Structure formats: structure tokens, C-alpha cells
Amino acid sequence: MAVIMHxxxxxxxxxxxPLLGPVKLDSGAEFAPVECAYETYGTLNADRSNAILICHAxxxxxxxxxxxxxxGKAGWWTRMVGPGKPIDPARHCIISINVMGSCMGSSGPAxxxxxxxxxxxxGFPVITIADMVRAQALLLDYLxxxxxxxxxxxxxxxxxxxxWAALYPERVRSAVIIASTARHSAQNxxxxxxxxxxxxxxxxxxxxxxxxxxxxxxxxxxxxxxxxITYLSEEGLTEKFGRxxxxxxxxxxGFDADFQVESxxxxxxxxxxxxxxxxxYLYITRAMDYFDLAEPHDGVLAKTFAGTKTxxxxxxxDSDWLYPTAESRRIVHALNAAGAAAxxxxxxxxxxxxxxLLDAPEMNRIVDGFLRAGEGR
Amino acid sequence: xxxLRPDLGIIAREVRANARILDxxxxxxxxxxxxxxxxxxxxxxxxxxxxxxxxxxxRGLSVVQGDADIDLAYYPDGSFDxxxxxxxxxxxxxPDLVLDHLVRIGRQAFVSFPNFGQWRIRFAHMFGGRMPxxxxxxxxxxxxxxxxxxxxxxxxxxxxxRNIKIEGQxxxxxxxxxxxxxxxxxxxxxxxxxxxx
Numbered sequence: 001m002a003v004i005m006h007x008x009x010x011x012x013x014x015x016x017x018p019l020l021g022p023v024k025l026d027s028g029a030e031f032a033p034v035e036c037a038y039e040t041y042g043t044l045n046a047d048r049s050n051a052i053l054i055c056h057a058x059x060x061x062x063x064x065x066x067x068x069x070x071x072g073k074a075g076w077w078t079r080m081v082g083p084g085k086p087i088d089p090a091r092h093c094i095i096s097i098n099v100m101g102s103c104m105g106s107s108g109p110a111x112x113x114x115x116x117x118x119x120x121x122x123g124f125p126v127i128t129i130a131d132m133v134r135a136q137a138l139l140l141d142y143l144x145x146x147x148x149x150x151x152x153x154x155x156x157x158x159x160x161x162x163x164w165a166a167l168y169p170e171r172v173r174s175a176v177i178i179a180s181t182a183r184h185s186a187q188n189x190x191x192x193x194x195x196x197x198x199x200x201x202x203x204x205x206x207x208x209x210x211x212x213x214x215x216x217x218x219x220x221x222x223x224x225x226x227x228x229i230t231y232l233s234e235e236g237l238t239e240k241f242g243r244x245x246x247x248x249x250x251x252x253x254g255f256d257a258d259f260q261v262e263s264x265x266x267x268x269x270x271x272x273x274x275x276x277x278x279x280x281y282l283y284i285t286r287a288m289d290y291f292d293l294a295e296p297h298d299g300v301l302a303k304t305f306a307g308t309k310t311x312x313x314x315x316x317x318d319s320d321w322l323y324p325t326a327e328s329r330r331i332v333h334a335l336n337a338a339g340a341a342a343x344x345x346x347x348x349x350x351x352x353x354x355x356x357l358l359d360a361p362e363m364n365r366i367v368d369g370f371l372r373a374g375e376g377r
Numbered sequence: 378x379x380x381l382r383p384d385l386g387i388i389a390r391e392v393r394a395n396a397r398i399l400d401x402x403x404x405x406x407x408x409x410x411x412x413x414x415x416x417x418x419x420x421x422x423x424x425x426x427x428x429x430x431x432x433x434x435x436r437g438l439s440v441v442q443g444d445a446d447i448d449l450a451y452y453p454d455g456s457f458d459x460x461x462x463x464x465x466x467x468x469x470x471x472p473d474l475v476l477d478h479l480v481r482i483g484r485q486a487f488v489s490f491p492n493f494g495q496w497r498i499r500f501a502h503m504f505g506g507r508m509p510x511x512x513x514x515x516x517x518x519x520x521x522x523x524x525x526x527x528x529x530x531x532x533x534x535x536x537x538x539r540n541i542k543i544e545g546q547x548x549x550x551x552x553x554x555x556x557x558x559x560x561x562x563x564x565x566x567x568x569x570x571x572x573x574x
Contacts, residue, residue, distance in 0.1 A: 311439070332441050332443070333448070333451035336451050336452050337451055339453070339456055342421075342439055343430075343434045343438070343439050343440050343441060344442050344443075345427060345430040345431055345434060345440075345442045346427065347427065348427065362427075362431050365435050368435065369434055369435025369436060370434055370437070372437065373436070373438075374437075
């Protein structure tokens, strides 16, 4: 019954809505008003049972399968989401929401604080992955969606999918967690701290109060460069760049980008600052560092999932050293201990953490089979 | 549906309807799918091979990639009606410990294995003077995944040692059932239903 959504302006591309209530934050504060930017593809069926929430990664956004308004590039997960793909608007009502703290339309440090009329900047509350998920739950309330057929995410999106299953088990029938983890390790935190320090060391950062002035682009670019290395594998870097020189025949004996890999990283850093806000980067990396799903359960991850009816599917990649297979396996062991219906596979790829965003036919086959089995229930 | 291997056919026949099972070394999930579709069984699986896991999950089964020697330790006691280990015991590093886990995790456990005491294998070894290569065990000594060959009598004495009770036993020559008499000499496959004493 596609009629339900016909003319329903809550659904469609490039939407934005104020949440119906305040978000109760882990820090203890209640935060309101909160706005969420989101997109939907496909049609909610009559019994509202075909909704799939896609959760994005650190620097991702709601433009999963539609053109990015700033970069003009195609959506970031068109390999997984789209006609004929495992997550298909012909079958599913697909929702993707820009996380709270981000800079693509949802409330974040660049948003205007109604009390001051100026951007929040560092006045924005420190949030957690669970807070992002609570905000998403409020948006789903607004959309009239009680139960998700599935919540799907890679990397930080996987953390949100896990948090969804932990916080709202009765609202999540299936969860797909790809290249993710149930906690940030010391190494994960360390890399993020390098990025944050790079931003805060940029004089333009000005304690976060740079809106309307020059942004700390140099710091943010360095943060992105450092992080980008963690998304690739040594094998992938070697294969792509080796020690090849960039547009020259010999070393310059200077500090230009002699090597192709340097040039590539500089390009990654520079193009990132055009589409991302430095303060958002601080807030979201903080949220990821605070992430430890077992923390409210005395460190016992299995307790997080006690009695869960949610089906889980986890996928890791063998060359991912950011969230290595061992982390997925920890989650699987906890799910097994909790008696949850869990599937897990480690796939082989030379592309490191980023593999989940690239062509991975086996990943698509698994996600497709897993989702269809849930629909048959 | 593809016909089940004879030892799996026995297990599929004997498993109670609507039971909870853990299939260790489930391959691409053929037995799990059969039990789910014909007996309403709540099936979970563990398998080492990536391609098999992917196929099983794509079939809609709950299968985790794991190693019986390592990952069984994470399942709670008595969390399944049956733990099933078919044609996998001889590939594990520590069959004795794996067996302990099976009867701990499952209230009952099915274990099936190729009988290394069968006369053809004995003959091949005795007269050929070489490691036997047979229809059931087609791998050569250097590339075989079967690192702990076992005979029916070996298996029985391990059960005694570990205080594990036999609640059912079936023997096969090819795909034909045969009785218990001289099973160690004549049977190609054995299937045991076990319980911790």
C-alpha cells in the first residue's frame, strides 16, 4: 500500500525535522531542541515492517545513495543500497540520518544555539554513540516507525547498529555490523587524539570559535590524513603507490610531495576540509572514543545482549587493522554466550578498513541472504 | 533439496522437532537447512571455511566463522538440545576437548566420523605399507585435514575415559545401515548420540 506515503512530506530526499522531545544524553544533560537531517528511499509498507536504517561512519552522512550536495559525488554506499542491491528501495523503506554532532544538517557544534543566537561551537554538549542512537529513535517516532526490519552500519555505523540492538532490542529485528567494534581500543583512541590535537593546534581553531572566520583547515586536513592511513592497509598502500614518485623523475631533496602517497594524502586532507567541520570532527571522534558497549554491564558484553531476539550479522575484513577481526569475534562470542542468533564471517580483502565501502560481492551476497531470511520470518 | 549424506540423514531423522541445535563444522549448512525446513529446528552453526559460512548465511542460517578447537569455549552449558559434530572430529587439534565441549554445550551430542578401523583401511595399510587413501578418506597424508584418525573402538574407550554415555549408535557401510556386530571392522562410518554422565 504505497498510498501511505503518497504526499507524506516526512519521507523523501534531503529532509530535516525537529525531534519531538529532548535527547537524554549520557552526560546527564537533556538536550533540546535537536534537529535531524535525513533521507528516505523506497516506500513504507502497510504494516510498516520494511524499514531499514542505515547508519553512517565518522565522516559519512545521510547521502547514502543520492548525490552529495557539496561534493557532487554519488552516495557513499551505492554498492549496497539501490535498485537490485541487497538494500533495495523496491523492497525496503530505507532511512539514513545524519548523526547528531555532525555538520550535514543535524544539530552539531556549527548549529545556532537558540540561547545566544551564535553557533554552539564548544558549547555543544559532548555526546556519545548511544546519544546519537537516542536521537535517531526520536526521529523514527516522528516517522511513525516502531520496528526496524534491520539496522545496518559499517565502522561507526556498526557501533550505532550495536547500540540500537542494545538500547532498543524490541525495535530491531536484525542488525548488520560491518568492520566495527564494541569498544574503542587504546590504539583507536590514540589515533583520534592525534587528529584532535592537529585541529586544536591550528591557530585558526580559536577554541572552536571560528565560525564566520577562517576555519582550522590545516589542522583538520592533518587529522584526516592521519585517520585516512588507518582506513587503508599496508598492502593496499604498497599496491597503489609503492615508492613511486609524483610527477617527477627524481627526488627533489626538499619537502614537496615527492612520493605519490604523500600527494594522495594531501589531496585527501584538502578535499575533506571542503565538506567537513573541524568541531564536528572533534565531537564525533570523542563519541567514538567513549564507546564501550559493555561498560554499563560491568564490562561483560554478553549481558548487553541477554535475552535479545534480534538477529545479528557481523562481517570483518582480514586486512582491517583499525577494527580487526578479533573485535568482531569478541562480539560474536558475547552473542553466542547470550544465545543470540548470530552470523559472522571474516572476508578477505587487500583494502583494509575501507573494504566495506568498496566492491565486495561476498559481503553483498551475505547481507542479501541475511536480510531476505529475516523477511521470510 | 540435495540429498543429505547418510550420516547426516541419520542425525536429521533422530533430532526431535523444534529442538535447538548447534552444528559444529556445519559446512554450507545443508543439515541445518534440512532440520529447519522439515522439523522447525532452531539451528545455529559454526564453520571454519569462509566460503561455506558465506553460503550458509546467504541461505538465511545463523552461522559464525569459528574454530571448534577455540570458539566452543564461549558457549554456555546446556544451551542447546543437541550439539552436532559430523565428520569433523578427526580434523580437530584436540578431539578429546572438543568432545567435552559438545556434551557440555548440548544436553545431547551427535558425533559422526569415518571409521579408521574398517577392514579396507587396515588392508591398505597392512599390505600397501602406505597411509590409506580411500573413497571416504581421499586425502593424502601430507594434505589431509584429518589429523586425528580414529576407530570406533578408540572412540568408545575415549567415551569411557571421559564419562560420556552412549544413548544411540548407528553404523554405515557406504550409505547402507549395518548392525553393531563387528562394526569396528566392517563399518565405514559411525554415528553416536552421547550425553555427559
